[in-house]
Every structure is written in structure tokens, then in C-alpha cells.
Amino acid sequence: MSSGDPLADSVILWTRLVPTDPLPADDIAVDWEVATDDTMQNVVATGTGTAFAALGHSVHVDVTGLEPDTRYHYRFRVGDFATEPARTRTFAAAGTTPERFRFAFSSCQNWEQGYYTAYRDLIDQGELDAFVFLGDYIYEYASGGYADPRGRETGQDFECVTVDEYRARYALYLSDPLLRAAHAHVPWIITWDDHEVDNDYAGASSEGDDAVDAFLERRAAGYQVWYEHMPVRLDPPTGPEYPIHRSFAHGDLLRFHVLDTRQYRSDQQRKEPFIEALGPAVQERDEALATSPDHTMLGEEQSTWLEDGVAASTAIWDVLAQQVFMFGANAIAGSDPPIIVVDTWDGYAGERERILESIGAAADNLVVLTGDFHSAAVGQLRSDPFDLSRPVIGAELMASSISSGFFDDVAVVADLVGPAIVANPQIQWFDARRGYTICEVTPESWRATFRAVADPFDENTTVDTISEWQITAGTPGATQV
Template structure:
């Protein structure tokens, strides 16, 4: 019902995933399934196999760490239970650190609102045979009740609730995972996945919900959301036990590329806005307030993740260090003539001090700093490329990296070709870093 998936490859192992259909009369307890890995899609040349538990307390999801594999190798895998065998999935291991692969080809995106369109973008991914991985940057589901996000475009969830409980989040993920193109994309290549806000609650920050709900109530909701995210994700982590869950991690394909996978939601302090704030394109914007947004106490990553990232990049031997994260870092003046700039406070512009400290600490261009820093971004439902400076509004500072922001899978940005064209012209004229 929900297909198969793989993710978080190492040079000798990869995580394999599936989930049993709860409507198929499953027992209350755990269920044992068989998994197999082969070098051929017909599953004739087996190289690994075993038994794994579909854990009832985790929605009968299955997570297998298939170990003992060869580096930089394509494999195929399947699950079976009784007389039923799953779809055969295709995956791969990464090259070993210390080697220098010739190439690595990946795609990335985010934001796949069920009611905002269809998943045709995944057809392109499935039809390509030369991709090594897919990086998903968050908003895998949207938590709203049906019709609660913009205008539905052709299909509705039929779920008249906003997700708050384990069962509600399970129902939402289960619906999304019925999409055949999403299933096919998961079966085609290993995914590296992080979350953004809609896996829990729009624009949440740490223990603060969008609507400033009681923190204990919200943390219970966050715990439910994090658990179900794990249940449906092929991720190299133990299951969460409560509302705190460290998902930041790193994966390298030899010494060619290293992905530093970030969480910009769980540890951040609340967005700093002056009341009343403006809203444009559905985003809270305001004039940059240096006293707030450059405060040492205002953080996007939290201390532990910040230190882990800086150390990881500075110690990396990869040709390319890639930050897989959620909200744009290259900065953006949201209105023409804004001086000081009018910024979107949910992005790195709202956490400008930490952005400056991070880019300086990474040490691009120094003898032991990053050589080629690339930032991957989703969230904004639009595509853009820009250069990175420690302060994006000071063109006299050196460029320290480049950022690629991918369009969404389905979530809408702005209706009307003429309006979009005008917005693009405005963005380029007021933001020379883009």
C-alpha cells in the first residue's frame, strides 16, 4: 500500500523501509517480515537477507540497516510476508571516504501539498537512470484540515482535521504515500530527508506553535509528529522518545561531496517581529531590526547543532560541502527601495546574526575552512540561485558560497504568469545577490 523506500546510504550499508497495511487485519503485536538485497533487479543474485520486525507501536513500519554491502554499488531490494512480495526497489551505497569518485548526480526539492497539485515532477525523477540520490528538504506533508491551505487544485485529502495526534499524522502520511509517483520515486533511488515546519505546524519555532498554544500541549503534538515522521521515513536514526529528536547528520560520497543535513525548526528561537508586521505573499515581513535579528540569543540552529556543523565543515575533506536545509540564506529585500531591507523573518534574514557567525566560522577561503560551500534550500515554492555573503545586503563583502533554491513538488507560489514575471523582475532589481 505504501511501497518501499531506502535512504541515508553509507559506503557499506543503506536503510531499507516499508510499512504494512493497517487495513489488512494485522495483529496487535509486531509482525516479522523478510528482507532481501540483490545485485540484479530480478533478485537472482542475493547478497544479503534477514528478518525484521514491523513494530506495532511504530505503525507497523519496518526499518532495516542492510549492512555488509560493497561501496559505490547499485543494489535492488524487496520485502516479503507470507506469500506476498513487495515491489522491488533500487538503491545504492556511497563511495568510501578517502576515494575520489568521478561524479555524483542528485536532485532535490521540497513541499508536496496534496491539495495544491499532482506529483508529476517525480515522473521525471523516475524516468532518469543516472541519479544517485534525491534530497528532500521538508514539508513532506501539510498538517491543515482539507481546504486549509490556499485553494485546492483537483484533489482533496478528505480529512477534515488539522493533524495533532499520532493517528491523525499517520492518516495524513498514509494518504500521501498512496500516490504512485511518490512511491515510484522512493523506489528508484535512496533519499536523504529532513523536515521543515508543516510536518508539525506552520512556522513553528522550537516549543512555540504558530498560534502560541500552551507549550506543553504543543510539545505533545510535536512528539506525535516527530514519531510519525520517523515511522514513514527511511532514516538512519533510532525512533524518537518524546518531543526532542536530533535529526541533523552528515553523509559523504567519497571525498567528492558531503551532505550536512540540518534542522532549522526544532532549536530555533521564536521569529522576531514588530507588531503590526506586514504580510506579502503569505510571509511575515518587516524592516530588518539589527537589535533583534543580530542578537547573540537569537538562534536558528541552536548551540549544539551550530557547533556540530562548523566542526563538520571545517574538518571535511570533500570537494563540495553541501548544506541540506530549509529556508533561504542568500537574503532578500522583499519590497523595492527598502532601506533598511524589508525581510522575511522566518528565513535566515530573520536570524541574520547567526547567519553571519556561521558563515564566518565555517571559514570559506581560509587554510582549514570550506573550499566549495553549496546551500540547498526549499520552502519558498520557487526556484532561484544566489551568492552568499555574511551580510547579503553588503555587496562589498566577499562571496563565500552559492545557494540553489528548488521549486516545490506541488505547493503553489503565486497565481498568474504576468504576476510572477513582475515579481521576478522586482526581485532581481532589488536583490543583486540573486
């Protein structure tokens, strides 16, 4: 049970029927109710949704007619069974400027690489207005493929390809009580990354160079089952093409522009790896390809939508909720062309430069939220990150992963990351521990608090604040507190 994609007068409620015995191959009516109190006494909206058999008996309800900027509670009922009440809220109305907005964000929750302890801590932090999840909700690998021996196994000896296999993986992940509790605690705003379908896929290109028709069939299955399990303000997909980029505003305080950096992107460059130990993901940048107008991360329609949306925004803070880092990273100081992680915006430098110049000029205050890299970081945004003579136009906050690992060996992290940070002054701070980030936003400032899990393989471990940063409205970039 979950809620998401809040507007000023409505919110999406989601559930899925998963009984002990198989369900009939029929649609099933599911009642719902919304109240202003957690005892469900002051009910303000009721109705009946449909658990569609063709969509895994999932239910998506758009509850309308709600009051702006208001906390609500909701539950579902089928026959004599009723769910426990969960919490949600609406966003503030356009034309208003709320005093505060408090949200958290993270990504990447590989079942086999750690427990979901970060969600327990998130709930302990009290009132949140939203949780933003930036992709890799599941991992598609067969059991043990990328497992940590200290973690838990999926027990599913298949890599997800079909609808039934993806459904089995989501059902396993959602069996985790901490993940379910986080969904019940706060409305989510969600996008996907690669592992909801296939590692490092780009457009119609799979990791294993499968035939395009076969991969698009797999992509359609992944997209459908993602929709079946997410509280999103979208119609269900009907094939492998599924636009999910969308925006949400909390009054005139901030606007989230939620991006999809997978479906429309050109294939990553393919050259010999520079650092063999890191594999083909780290290469000398192909300058002609990276700057080609045809080499794209977002695709023409989405990039136009983003630029137009930021230009039309009345928000004090314009926020990109997206997947891979934009602030740039050259693995070898002074290397020209730079040595880059090709799956990031560094591999799509021409489009990054054009988009950041456009939205940087249009936004009053630009903040980019990033996941994917299984580590936390703060960076300065320039249209070319390796040209320090260019002005800083915004700040990038990269939250670490809920459970997915970077390198757990401290010495490896020091050997690899230390020199890279020195070589990249635009990266102001970096930490490889798992966790998430809390942001408290006012009209005057933005404070980001990075929380880290002490031991990802201990469900009862501590979670602590490891760094705090502040962005002052009108001054691009972040400063450590």
C-alpha cells in the same frame, strides 16, 4: 517501500505494513533480501526485521556489509506476499574520489495544490545516486484549508495533532503512485521543515501560540510519525526532543551536512507587517533581535556540529541540505533595516553571518541547497547578503516545490518578484514554477539543471529544463550556462 541515508557499506531499508484489515496489536516479523540484480537472483544479504506495533508497524533495517559505490535491489516479504524489487545504492568509500555524483533535490508536496508529476520526470531522467528532500513532506492542514480548487482534496477534515491523524495524512500522501515510484527508484536523504508538525513553528512556539506543554505533545506526535514513514539512519524518538542533523559523504567528492532549522530555533520576530497583502511574514527586520547571540536558527549544539563538521571535512564540495533561503532578500531596494521574510535566515542575521564566515573559510567549495519557498532560484552567498563589498563565499541553489504553490498568477509574480530581484543583486535568477533540480557533480565542477512542470494540475503535462547553472571548483558562486 523506500531506502535512504546511504553509507559506503550500508543503507537503510524501510517499509510499513498497511493491510486492508486492522493489524494485530503485536510486532510482526518481516523478511528482507538484497541482490545485485533486479530479478533478485544474485542475493547478497538477507535477514528479518520487525514491524513494531508501537511505531505504526513500520520497519527500519540497517543492511550492513555492502560494497561501496554499488547499485543494489531489495524487497520485503511477509508470508506469501513479496514486494516488487526496488533500487538503492551505497556511497563511495572515504579516501576515494569518484568521477561523478548525480542527484536531485526538492521539497514541499502539498497534496491539495498539485499533482506529483515532477516525480514521474525524475524517474525518466535515468540513473541518480540520491534524492535529497528538504522538508514539508506532508501538510498538516484540514482539507480545503489551503487547497487550490484545481487540485485534489485530502478529504481529511482535521488538522493533524495526534499520532493517528499524522499517520492518516502520511498514508494518504504515500498512496500516490508517483511518490512511491520515486522512493523505489533511488535512496533518499531527508530532513523536515515546519509542515511535518505545524506551519511556521519555531522550537516550542506554535503558529497559534498554544500552551507549550500541549504543543510539545503535538510535536512529539509529529516527530514520531515522521520517523515511522522515513528511511532514516536514526533511532525512534521518545518524546518532543529528536536530533536529526547528520552528514553523509560520497567518498571525498562531496559531503552533505543535513540540517534541522525548526526544532531549535528561536521564535520569529513579531511586528506589524510592512506589506499587508503578504501578512505578518514580511516585516522590517528587528536589528537588535536578528543580531542577538541568543536569537538562533540552529541552536548552539547543532551550529557547533556544523562548523566542526565542515572544518574536518575532506570533501571537495561541502553541501548544506537545509530549508529556508540564506542568500537574503530585501523587499524594498535600499531599505535599511531591510524588509524581510522573517521565517528565513534574514530573521537570524547574526547567526547566519557567524556561521557563513566560519564554514566559508573552512570549506573548499560551499554549496547550499534550499527548499521551502515554492520557487526556484540561484544566489550568491555572502556573510551579509546586503553588503556587496563582502566576498562571495559560495552558491545557493533553491529548488522549487514538487506541488506546493507560490503564486500561479503570472501578473502577481511579476509585480512582486520582479522589483525584488532588481533590489537584490545577490539573487541571480528566480522562477515560480513548480519542479525540482538535478545536480551533476565532478571534482572540477557542479552543474545544476532546473526542471519545471508546465501544468501542476495535469498529471500528464510536460516537464522541461528552464535554466542551467555551473559552479567551478575553486571559484565561489554560480554562472548561468
